[in-house]
Amino acid sequence: MDSDAAVGPSRSGEWHVVAKSDQLARENARVQVTADGRYLVVARSGGRLYAFDATCYHMGAPLLHGDIEDVDGHGACITCPWHHYQISMSTGERLYQDMSRKTCTLPKKQRVHEVMEADGEVRVRLSGGGKPPSPPPDVIRPKPHEVDYEWESDRYAFKPPPPSQASQKxxxxxxxxxxxxxxxxxxxxxxxxxxxxxxxxxxxxxxxxxxxxxxxxxxxxxxxxxxMSRGFAQPPPKAKPALAGEALAEGEELPDAPGDG
Structure with missing residues (x-):
């Protein structure tokens, strides 16, 4: 079942009742919920429940309907529907393959949370706490890129994810x-x-x-x-590199080699 559920605020470190067990009884069931203002996805894969931030750390994609598959040595992983990043649902690491096709990981990307079942209920305990209080009106809020987050998905954790559709991509x-x-x-x-x-x-x-x-x-x-700013436009194309032996125009420089980011 794909649905949204909400719970009332509670103190950090407490267990939040986010769903009924029968909502997540079948394989590949998932729900989007909120706990202390934090948006989460709770999903079942391989008979186990997982809980993680609902919005992809990379560029804000909704993970509710992402494909889930078992990756050898890493367990259940969810795939970002926009850019196909694979994320471990148990550790929050991003998976990628290096030049030798070896699967490697990048830590602290998608925050994951504790989840358990008891008395017919699904409960989640946040690993990163609930929504922080709003600053005083006279305090200038930093922009998202100016804040150092412990986990990258924290930047989106308290904003509603974009709409997620299973059948339309x-x-x-x-x-x-x-x-x-x-x-x-x-x-x-x-x-x-x-x-x-x-x-x-x-x-x-x-x-x-x-x-x-x-x-x-x-x-x-x-x-x-x-x-970086609203109303931005696409960057101008770099100058075409000169061929070997071809003279450069006065003041012209060869473009920088593309980096890996």
């Missing part, structure tokens, strides 16, 4: 880019939202997450300097 940004001959066509992502993934565009739930993503994108892991 928005085109990935790379496909839109390729269809446009290397450029994003005008209006590809909606008015006033150039460069955002289609799932972040539109009214309602997820709009604030979309703004946070735009403010925090700066490089290889979803963070690009040209996306």
């Amino acid at each position: 928005a085109p990935r940004s790379g496909k839109v880019f390729n269809r446009g001959g290397g450029r994003f066509p005008p209006g590809a992502f909606g008015r006033g939202s150039a460069g955002l993934h289609p799932g972040l565009v539109g009214a309602g739930v997820g709009r604030e997450v979309g703004r946070m993503v735009a403010d925090s994108m700066r490089g290889g892991d979803g963070k690009a300097p040209w996306a």
